[in-house]
Amino acid sequence: MKEIPKTHPRYASLITREKISQAVKNGIVHETGLIAHGRGEAFDYLLGEKTLPQADMAEKVSTAALLCAKSPVISVNGNVVALVAEDCISLADIIPAKIEVNLFHRTKKRIEKISKELSNYGAKKVYGQKADAKIPGLEHSRSLCDREGIYSADVVLVPLEDGDRSQALRKMGKTVIAIDLNPLSRTARSANITVIDNVTRAIPNIKKWGYKLKNFNKNELQALIEMWDNENNLRDMVSYISKRLNSLF
Ligand code: PTJ
Numbered sequence: 001m002k003e004i005p006k007t008h009p010r011y012a013s014l015i016t017r018e019k020i021s022q023a024v025k026n027g028i029v030h031e032t033g034l035i036a037h038g039r040g041e042a043f044d045y046l047l048g049e050k051t052l053p054q055a056d057m058a059e060k061v062s063t064a065a066l067l068c069a070k071s072p073v074i075s076v077n078g079n080v081v082a083l084v085a086e087d088c089i090s091l092a093d094i095i096p097a098k099i100e101v102n103l104f105h106r107t108k109k110r111i112e113k114i115s116k117e118l119s120n121y122g123a124k125k126v127y128g129q130k131a132d133a134k135i136p137g138l139e140h141s142r143s144l145c146d147r148e149g150i151y152s153a154d155v156v157l158v159p160l161e162d163g164d165r166s167q168a169l170r171k172m173g174k175t176v177i178a179i180d181l182n183p184l185s186r187t188a189r190s191a192n193i194t195v196i197d198n199v200t201r202a203i204p205n206i207k208k209w210g211y212k213l214k215n216f217n218k219n220e221l222q223a224l225i226e227m228w229d230n231e232n233n234l235r236d237m238v239s240y241i242s243k244r245l246n247s248l249f
Contacts, residue, residue, distance in 0.1 A: 013041065013049075016083065016200060023082030027113050030105040033079045036160070043181035044198050046241045051205060054236050055197040061228045062157065062177045062193050063209035064221040069155035069175070072097040073127070077104065080159050080199055081114050085121045087203040088159075092123070094210040097157070100149040101128035104162050106141035137168045157206075159199045161187040179203070183237040194230055196237045 004014045020037050023029040051059075066072045074088055074097050081088075081101075092099050101114045115126040127149035135143045135150070142165045145151050156169055159179040163186045166176045170190060178191035179202045188194045195202050213221060 019082055020079065023078065027110060028117060029078040029082050030103075030110070032105070033077075033082075036079060036162075040160070040181045040198065043183075046245070047181065047196070047237075048244065049198070051197050051201045052237070052240060054233060054240070055195055055202070056205065058193055058195040058228075058233060059197070059202055059205045060209050060213070061224050062195055063206050063213050064216075064224040065155050065175055065177060065193060066095045066097060066157065066206075067210070067213055067216075068218055068221050068225065069095075069097075069153075071153050072155040072157070073150050073153040074099050074157045074159075075102045075150060076100070076114070076118070077102060077160060078110065078114060081117055084159075084199050084203045085118055087207055089118065089121055089123045091203060091207045091210060094207060094214065098125070098127055098149050098153070099123055100146055101126060102142055102145060102150060102165075104140065104142050106144065135165065135168045135172065137171060138165060143168070158187070158191070159203065163187055166190045183234045183241075188234060192230060193228060194234060196234070 004011060008014060020029055020034060024031055024034060072095055074092055076088055076099060088099060099118060101111055103110060111129055115129060118126045127146040130146045131144040133145050133147040133151035135145055150156055153174060155175045155177065157177045158166055161178055161180060166178055166187045167190045169176050176191040177193045178187045179195040179197060179199050180188045181196060181198060182188060183196050
């Protein structure tokens, strides 16, 4: 990896870029994953590159939904594995939840590479290779999923999504938790709970909430979920961005 001095004012951002760039070379991230990352960076810049209190709350509620689920699944793609593979695995252990690889640019080789990467980081079982079921209403490869994984899940965490799958998952009656830095995206607007935060901060924070909320009783967790108003959450985020921009000049 390219040497980046720790004193560089954009050290964290440059390290993340290096990780994504390396993962493109290793065949884990699709080349268009670079474009998706750039769009994410732009929104993160507008948010001030930090977890806002509203995002922290969304992360808490997401954790509650995962803990209350009967069959929760964390769906991962190339970018997610390049950035937060280890945190996804430990989050899956805490909940406990299944991990499934689900790709837009799906090839057998990429599925194998990403699954192997997760296994190398310690994942005990990775779903997504069987692809013995289909999410109805989707014409592309993201429809392919495992019957024992996403297809039969009641709650699906979709960090860094590409749009219509979260709507299709909702139509199947599932609860969708999305992590997306863009509060205007279709994914953000169609999920039950949208975390407007960078996956690099969101997954570790959901993990932290996992340790805290694990001992809460189900009624307390259910109350948190019922109180959540996702539309309000998105409105708050957009309003935060516009106020912040107005206050800068
Ligand atoms: O690995 P594959 O084949 O499944 O392909 C994955 C990509 C990312 C290429 C595919 O899902 C895609 O094209 O995604 P989009 O439509 O560009 O959407 C990605 C969304 O994620 C955008 O709304 C970005 O703002 C957001 N995003 C990008 N990086 C991050 C992010 N959100 C949170 N954290 C990030 N680090």
